[in-house]
Amino acid sequence: GSVSDMLSRPKPWSKLTQKGREPFIRMQLWLNGELGQGVLPVQGQQQGPVLHSVTSLQDPLQQGCVSSESTPKTSASCSPAPESPMSSSESVKSLTELVQQPCPPIETSKDSKPPEPSDPPASDSQPATPLPLSGHSALSIQELVAMSPELDTYGITKRVKEVLTDNNLGQRLFGETILGLTQGSVSDLLARPKPWHKLSLKGREPFVRMQLWLNDPNNVEKLMDMKRMEKKAYMKRRHSSVSDSQPCEPPSVGIDYSQGASPQPQHQLKKPRVVLAPEEKEALKRAYQQKPYPSPKTIEELATQLNLKTSTVINWFHNYRSRIRRELFIEEIQAGSQGQAGASDSPSARSGRAAPSSEGDSCDGVEAAEGPGPADAEESGGPAAAAKSQGGPAEAAAAPEEREEAPRPAEKAEPPPSGTPVPDAAADEGRPRAPPPPPEGPADGPGPVPNPAAAAPAAGEDAATSAAPPGEGPCRARDGADRSSALPSTSAPAAARRPSSLQSLFGLPEAAGARDSRDNPLRKKKAANLNSIIHRLEKAASREEPIEWEF
DNA sequence: TTGCAGTCAATATC
């Protein structure tokens, strides 16, 4: 019964849960002949069989290609892996191809919308599933992601950007074709990559895809082809639509609203996008400075005063926090890669966002103390802002509150921009509960960092390690980082951790590269910062461990 | 519940 139902009314991939996808993955594998042998235990240990079949894909990859270069072109020259069912290069290729495959479908689907009657309504809900991932490819990629060694996200994006610009390829095309992401996401990803160790499995996927793409010798060509095809299709459409009465839009919509709804429901359904006025943003930023994690009450007040929906305020805080976090990472990277020029805060980076200041609060506190606190002061944001702020409506609202909540473990957070005497000293207390861990991110810094794994020798239970991140409290991570800093580069250990093959597969060279930034002053400052925080935390936990921090 | 990661998609900007 289930099968019948599934076959006749499949749900779109994007709407399936992990579990719900399983049958499709199985089907896909079966279609590929990869599940040919063996009987699958019905339900039971759901993953058993699948994992098996999947692992079969891993092997080849593990052997990885022996490309010496990370350079797209060269890397492609993987040596065929002998015994595996599929040579590594093949697997890689097939993977990249798989990833790219989807495009055509997308194209066609776009063009030939009408002619999809065959599709049952269900699948229709996601017209032209742009998701380039078929069960199979997705699975493979996921596997790859899971096995992937630490990648230098910054380096990868940098190269991708180069290749794209050099070849005049757009983000949209690249995103939709190679990554299965929209232009905006691609732009964001390329401009502000997060460090590998801070990415979830899902978040790593695009980077793995990018790496694979870079490794594909025909990457550019393929994209170019796609571009051409797209253009052709576009022209075709154009022609036809011009000559014909109307475009093909209406049809699909019509069907949905067939049930007596008014003619133009489609548009009505869309909520207009909220655009915050500069003053509103300012106010929110000021509020953020005082309390990155405002209480519901504060949010309410802010919303009221700014005449916004509370959800908008909430969203704003969420977005702001996470974006700032990334911003910091970039700065780090840049500062590190550039001549560490002392506390050179990459002005550029900081430029527009208030972020860091508060953001970094937690950490910057110390940092500021020692150095160019300016970082915080920076733009409007910093204390400065706070200072001047005085007037903002938000201000008013937030301030008081702070005090109330103050009773938190003011401890760690302490961040108040330390040195920088901030007017809202009091407020600071109210600060972040868990100090926005974000800022610290830096500790781990750029690039592939020393992740705990590093510390853990070869044993490299990578898997474990990789999984670690989540658990790794901020401290944890830091911890690792720091230590590693004491030790030499993590790269070495890292390498050891994983089958070298894999590393080459992903073009590790650079991955290792970015690490040196470790010595940069800025990093040290942050480290020191973290150190103190950690120390306090440890104390708090009455777990006095004589850890020797070397900063 | 709350916070976050990852995205989408509408807009803004270049």
Added chain:
DNA sequence: GATATTGACTGCAA
């Protein structure tokens, strides 16, 4: 037209 920004949404984890 391409790219950047950003409010909102989804899913997950603690």
